[in-house]
Amino acid sequence: MRVPVSKKNPTGITIRDRHLRRIKGTYLDGSEIDSVFRQYDRTTIVRPTHGKLEDYRNADQFDELIAIWTDYFNRKFNANPPLDPDVVKALIASESGFRVDPRENRKAFGIAQITPETLKIVQDPAGEAKDFIFTKIRQKDLKDPHIAIPIGIRWLFRKRITAMNQLKRPPDHEELILEYKGLLKSKTLYKEAALGKYRKEYARLKKK
Amino acid sequence: MRVSKRSSLVCFLIFLAGCATSSYQLIRSGERGTELIVSPDRVLLECEPLLDADEKGLSGFMMHVLDEENTVLTLVQGNTLDTDSCHRRMKKMSEILRTGKTIFIGGTGDLGEPRRKGRAHVFPRKGTFYGNGRVLGFAVITNEFGACFDAYSGDEKPCPREPFI
Numbered sequence: 001m002r003v004p005v006s007k008k009n010p011t012g013i014t015i016r017d018r019h020l021r022r023i024k025g026t027y028l029d030g031s032e033i034d035s036v037f038r039q040y041d042r043t044t045i046v047r048p049t050h051g052k053l054e055d056y057r058n059a060d061q062f063d064e065l066i067a068i069w070t071d072y073f074n075r076k077f078n079a080n081p082p083l084d085p086d087v088v089k090a091l092i093a094s095e096s097g098f099r100v101d102p103r104e105n106r107k108a109f110g111i112a113q114i115t116p117e118t119l120k121i122v123q124d125p126a127g128e129a130k131d132f133i134f135t136k137i138r139q140k141d142l143k144d145p146h147i148a149i150p151i152g153i154r155w156l157f158r159k160r161i162t163a164m165n166q167l168k169r170p171p172d173h174e175e176l177i178l179e180y181k182g183l184l185k186s187k188t189l190y191k192e193a194a195l196g197k198y199r200k201e202y203a204r205l206k207k208k
Numbered sequence: 209m210r211v212s213k214r215s216s217l218v219c220f221l222i223f224l225a226g227c228a229t230s231s232y233q234l235i236r237s238g239e240r241g242t243e244l245i246v247s248p249d250r251v252l253l254e255c256e257p258l259l260d261a262d263e264k265g266l267s268g269f270m271m272h273v274l275d276e277e278n279t280v281l282t283l284v285q286g287n288t289l290d291t292d293s294c295h296r297r298m299k300k301m302s303e304i305l306r307t308g309k310t311i312f313i314g315g316t317g318d319l320g321e322p323r324r325k326g327r328a329h330v331f332p333r334k335g336t337f338y339g340n341g342r343v344l345g346f347a348v349i350t351n352e353f354g355a356c357f358d359a360y361s362g363d364e365k366p367c368p369r370e371p372f373i
Contacts, residue, residue, distance in 0.1 A: 055241030055316040055347075057370045094286030094345070097316070102360035104297065107266070107290040115263070181288060182262030189327060190256045190268025193284035196343035200317045204239075 029136045033150055037068055045071040046082075048089040049205040058098040062111070062145055063089070069150040073157055076132060083160075087173045088153055090202040091180065094194065101143045110142035112152025122154055129158045156180055174199065229309060230334070232276045237319045240371050242344050244313045248305040249333040250274040251313070251349075255294035267294035271301075271346055272329050272339070273313065279340035280329045283315045285359055286345055301349055301357050308351025314372030315344030348372050 005012040028036070047067040053059035066088045074082040095113040096102045108115045119142065121127045122134050134151060141147045156176065163171035163179040171179065177198050178184040183191045232250055235243035252272040269285040289297075305311060319342050326339025348368040350356035356367035 052239075053316075054239045055371055093316075096287065097345070097347070097360050099360045102287070103364065104293060104358075104360055104362050105287060105289050106293050107263075108287065113287045117263070182266070183258070183288075184262075186258060186260045188256055188258055188260065188268060190258060190270060190284070190288075193270055193282050193343050194268065194286055194288075196341075197284050197286050197317065197345045200343065201345075204317075 026132065028134045028150065030141065030147065033147060036072065037065070037146060040068045040072070042068070046085055048085040052204050052207065053089075053093055053201065056093060056098045059089075059093065062092065062098065062149060065145060065149045066092070066153075069153045072150070073132075073153050077157055079157070083153070083156060084173065086202060086205040087176070088149075088156065090198055090205060091156070091177055092149075092152070093201045094177075094198045100145050100148075109139060110148035111145045112142075112148045112155075114142050114148060114151055114155070118155055119151070122151055122158075129154070173202070232274065234276070234319070239318070241347065242315045242317065242319055243372065244273065244315075246273060246311050246313065248308060248311050249331065251305055251311060252280075252329055252331055253298050253301055253305075255289075255291065255298055257291065258288060261288065263288075265291055267291045269294050269297065269346070271313070271349070274329075274331055274334060274337055275340070277323070277340075278337050279323055280326070280337050281319065281340055281342040281344065283313065283344045283346035297357065297362065300363060304349055304351050304355045304357060307355060308353060310352040312348075312350045312368075314347040314349075314368055316347055317344045319344070 045067045048063050050060050050063060066085050070083050070085040070088055092098060092111055096111045098111065100111050116139055119137065119139060122129050123137060124130065125133055132154065137147060159179040160171060160176055163175055163184060166184060167175065174195060175184060178191065178195060181194065229247050230249050231247045233245045235245060250273055254270045254272065255267040256270065258266040258268055266288040269289055271283040272280050275281055321342060323340035323342065326341050328336050328338055330336050346359045348356065348358050350368055357363055358367045358369060
């Protein structure tokens with residue numbers, strides 16, 4: 001792209017790919033995440049269903065985070081169809097039971113059970129999620145749902161693409177969740193059981 | 209003949225005792241989850257290796273429970289676990305089952321859906337039974353001596369936690 005001629009850019013030409021991530025709003029660090037959350041226009045956001053998952057102690061505590069970040073990434077990626085916040089809520093129910101720091105796993109962390117590998121990818125300016133990245137997020141930060149939820153939702157959008165590449169069509173919400181769990185192509189009994197659990201939580205959220 | 213009659217009687221009594229101790233009781237099942245009290249012989253633990261998952265070294269934890277109609281319901285840990293963590297929890301839960309006679313199990317979700325025949329499960333002291341397609345989220349297991357294991361915080365106190373108190 002063309003930019004004003006300067007000492008740094010005597011040709012007046014620069015590579016958009018390198019600059020994109022330096023423009024405010026195209027990457028998220030801790031303070032930017034906090035700022036987006038505090039200043040987000042809440043008037044039109046779609047909130048996940050409230051008061052349906054009574055067997056989880058903190059089920060509704062993260063509704064606002066889920067609503068804002070789902071809306072944020074739906075807009076960022078111009079998602080069609082948009083991601084349903086109830087999918088995110090049912091996913092969190094199945095991943096962590098809404099516990100912010102589930103201890104019983106050494107390979108994934110926080111409420112959205114993000115792995116170190118995923119954290120690396122979503123922060124890699126040259127990686128598979130380079131079109132929108134996070135920065136300066138440490139593994140220990142994943143214990144904070146204000147950090148873990150936006151990363152989990154960003155990862156869902158990436159998984160939508162990887163699932164589509166495998167299926168050669170857009171995934172439905174169940175296939176998306178299986179891809180998030182890394183089980184889309186799995187033939188295990190566990191896959192069926194885990195999907196059954198997710199399906200039940202999602203159905204409860206959608207029940208009138 | 210006399211010895212034979214006596215040994216038959218002893219076998220019968222053991223059989224009766226076995227029957228008496230094998231139990232399944234549904235305490236509640238609804239919007240606030242499902243609670244069961246069962247004898248340990250009705251519980252089967254499984255860490256299924258997820259060899260075809262995207263990431264290596266993962267296992268899926270499941271607990272199979274033989275119900276009142278001798279069909280098998282499954283409680284599942286929704287997140288995949290590293291294989292070491294899965295086997296470590298199996299060991300701790302096996303101890304709960306070994307030392308207890310009355311096992312309390314808490315799960316998320318209800319048992320409202322109709323049964324449908326699934327995979328066969330072998331319960332060492334009971335035999336082979338088929339899955340009924342019913343799935344709950346695993347939440348907690350505890351015995352009458354207070355030994356307890358929570359799906360997401362292990363044996364860390366408090367255990368069990370709300371709403372399974």
